[in-house]
Amino acid sequence: MSRRAETLAVAGPPSSAEPVHLLVDSTGLKLSGAGEWLVEKHGTSRRRSWRKLHIGVDADTGRIVAAALTTNDVDDGSQVGPLLDQIDDPIASLTGDGAYDQDGVYGEVAARHPDAAVIVPPRSSGVPSETAENAPTPRDRHLQAIAEHGRMGWQKASGYNWRALVEADIGRWKRVIGHALRSQTNERQAAEVAIAVDVLNRMLELGRPSYVRIV
Numbered sequence: 001m002s003r004r005a006e007t008l009a010v011a012g013p014p015s016s017a018e019p020v021h022l023l024v025d026s027t028g029l030k031l032s033g034a035g036e037w038l039v040e041k042h043g044t045s046r047r048r049s050w051r052k053l054h055i056g057v058d059a060d061t062g063r064i065v066a067a068a069l070t071t072n073d074v075d076d077g078s079q080v081g082p083l084l085d086q087i088d089d090p091i092a093s094l095t096g097d098g099a100y101d102q103d104g105v106y107g108e109v110a111a112r113h114p115d116a117a118v119i120v121p122p123r124s125s126g127v128p129s130e131t132a133e134n135a136p137t138p139r140d141r142h143l144q145a146i147a148e149h150g151r152m153g154w155q156k157a158s159g160y161n162w163r164a165l166v167e168a169d170i171g172r173w174k175r176v177i178g179h180a181l182r183s184q185t186n187e188r189q190a191a192e193v194a195i196a197v198d199v200l201n202r203m204l205e206l207g208r209p210s211y212v213r214i215v
Contacts, residue, residue, distance in 0.1 A: 010194035019092035021059035023166035030180040077102040093117040
């Protein structure tokens with residue numbers, strides 16, 4: 001079963017009828033090891049390594065629509081392109097925390113979805129671009145809105161607060177799937193992550209309430 005996981009094809013989430021409001025974030029997953037048994041037997045333990053899980057969540061449905069697994073030294077912003085490449089639906093917006101405040105992130109989104117909004121808080125030390133007065137960039141407009149309304153006002157007006165949903169999905173991953181990867185090779189770990197995504201999405205569909213409007 002473990003060896004066959006290297007070639008296992010897991011179906012991705014179904015397409016959405018509407019443009020996706022994508023929320024992105026990352027978290028760490030430990031690599032399972034001997035753990036407590038090694039400590040009890042030899043009085044020591046080897047240093048455990050871990051992987052970084054990058055996920056994209058549909059803000060409207062809560063489904064995980066993209067996931068990437070990297071080494072722990074990979075920058076969050078560098079994975080925006082690989083996450084977007086997994087989504088066939090049009091993107092209406094991409095929202096992430098301050099780690100995604102990079103020109104490359106804006107460029108990756110613009111190259112694939114020119115009309116999509118990028119909702120990322122500029123760093124506190126952020127400064128406007130040289131063209132901010134005459135031709136402001138999306139980041140410049142964020143800085144202008146923060147200067148005028150404050151960060152809390154910008155968060156409310158921009159919809160940044162929806163980012164809490166991706167944090168909730170990461171918490172759900174840790175509670176249901178766990179904090180560690182059980183597989184030992186890159187291919188098997190990728191299959192393990194794909195299976196976990198499918199499981200969490202199916203659980204979400206089973207547990208989603210149905211609303212009926214009463215007139």
